[in-house]
Amino acid sequence: MESGPPMDFEGYFMGLESDARDAFAEDAGTTAEYIRDHLLAGRRMPRRALLDGIEEALKRRRAAITRQELVAFFDERAGEAA
Numbered sequence: 517m518e519s520g521p522p523m524d525f526e527g528y529f530m531g532l533e534s535d536a537r538d539a540f541a542e543d544a545g546t547t548a549e550y551i552r553d554h555l556l557a558g559r560r561m562p563r564r565a566l567l568d569g570i571e572e573a574l575k576r577r578r579a580a581i582t583r584q585e586l587v588a589f590f591d592e593r594a595g596e597a598a
Contacts, residue, residue: 525570525589526556528579543576544569558593 529551532540537548544551546566554560562570567590571583 525581525586528574528581529556540573540577543573555590556593558596561590561594 529537529540534548537551541548541551544566546569551570555562567583567586571586574581574586
């Protein structure tokens with residue numbers, strides 16, 4: 517069985533319904549607006565506590581995104597914004 521490409525965090529997060537994005541962000545310890553406007557836009561890198569919160573929120577939802585993929589996603593975004 518072949519697996520598809522790894523899911524990126526933006527695709528996962530923006531694919532959620534609005535209420536689900538709010539609940540995800542709350543579980544992660546932030547707001548959906550902060551994730552969208554700062555993290556996805558590459559304006560900010562999540563600090564360790566927020567990265568941990570996002571990882572836990574992903575795990576609770578059984579999302580197929582590893583911590584390594586999450587870190588790589590944010591590193592890439594920070595490079596694009598620079």
